[in-house]
Amino acid sequence: MFYYIFNWLDKLNFPGAGMFSFLTFRASMAFLLALLCATFIGKRIINLLKSRQILDTPREMNFGGLSDDQIFEQREKLRKSQTPTMGGVIILISIIVPCLLIGVLDNIYMLLMLFTTVFMGCIGFLDDYIKVFRKNKDGLSGRYKIVGQVGIGLVVGLVLYFSPQVVLIENISKTTNPTTRQETVVYGKKAGKSTQTTIPFFKNNNFDYADLFGWAGENKQIFGWIFFVLITIFIVTATSNGANLTDGIDGLSAGSSAIMGVALGILAYVSGNINYSGYLNVMFIPGSGELLVFAAAFIGATIGFLWYNSYPAQVFMGDTGSLALGGIIAVFAIIIRKELLIPILCGVFLVENLSVIVQTFVYKRTKKPNEKGEMVGLRVFKKAPLHHHYQTKGENVAGRFLIKIPQKTIHESKLTIRFWLVGLMLAALTLLTLKIR
DSSP states (O other): OHHHHHHHHHHTTOTTGGGGGOHHHHHHHHHHHHHHHHHHHHHHHHHHHHHTTOSOOOOOOOOTTOOHHHHHHHHHHHHHHTSOOOTHHHHHHHHHHHHHHHSOTTOHHHHHHHHHHHHHHHHHHHHHHHHHHSOOTTOSOHHHHHHHHHHHHHHHHHHHHHOTTOOBBOEEEEEEOTTTOOEEEEEOSSOBOOOEEEOTTOSSOEEEGGGGGGGGGGGHHHHHHHHHHHHHHHHHHHHHHHHHHHTTSTTHHHHHHHHHHHHHHHHHHHHTOHHHHHHHTOOBOTTGGGHHHHHHHHHHHHHHHHHHHSSSOSOOOHHHHHHHHHHHHHHHHHHTTOGGGHHHHTHHHHHHHHHHHHHHHHHHHHOEEOTTSOEEOOBSSSSSSHHHHTTOOGGGSSSOBSOOOOSSOOOHHHHHHHHHHHHHHHHHHHHHTTTOO
């Protein structure tokens, strides 16, 4: 909204109105506004959640005969059971408001990201609503979650296919001056539809999904787009579930998402600026630079949420926030054609996902009755998802497990920071893939 107002004022030569024409200025404003929004509305929303009893029912606990460590663990469980949930609403509002005020609202990429934010937030909200108000700890049925995730993936894929605004200009060749060793990237003459994406660690890092269907002849582009839509659905589902699983300890999911948002914002700015995309020899996507504003709002909202979500958390984001964060990151990467970098950038989400898959698979395969007739199986980790493995003592685990280290538990706040540091290294590696070929 402000973009259009100040653009009009700029035409009237109003002093300072031209600042809103600069993308970096608007991105900075979006970050600050999102940060302030999350900080100031957070307390009010937390009080509202408490007044509506949107939290788990406190449990009566007996601390008699327990060691100091066991008493601390029980008190932590009691604290978490009385902490408000559904705080992801803070993040959603803090993303949407700055984007509506500062973003270019006729940009297809901005509209697609706002739609993803609202849609995935609604799925998570419904899941939390069932858990809190219906007292069903399983929440929304898995099949309905999958339907929603498939739905958003399908919408994103089809919009990218049909929208005339979604085009790219391929970096078709590169020449090097033998004297100065200066490289010059040559782009195609016009923008067009394409199923190309960026593949890391390869010298010619453009990969066209349509090339997988060379046998289809003239129809290979159609098959390429169908495959692209399927890839989109898979990535959205996997990433949103990974973010959901990561949201198990105070500040972990929000902080990790903020780090990923920084890397994605840089990639969007590079992809939407022909000078920088030419320097790094990546495809140029006209209009995608506007996503820097969205990324800035995303970063500001997640960092602002940490004001209340860092240890000891005053509010949990719930599925309202975690499913939305994962969906946003996935769709953002797909739009700028960097979805094949997600296994690197979202490595924290990936290992959390894999830890649950591996744990479940091995346990079911080895499950058999013991001498008491109880079904017991082998575990790989002490507990899954992975972050709980580091919080669990071996003697508190029923049955056998393979990975016994660390023998001592790691405090929640220290564990969160260590996961953040891993996320920072993965984000740096993601950006380095633009040069490591």
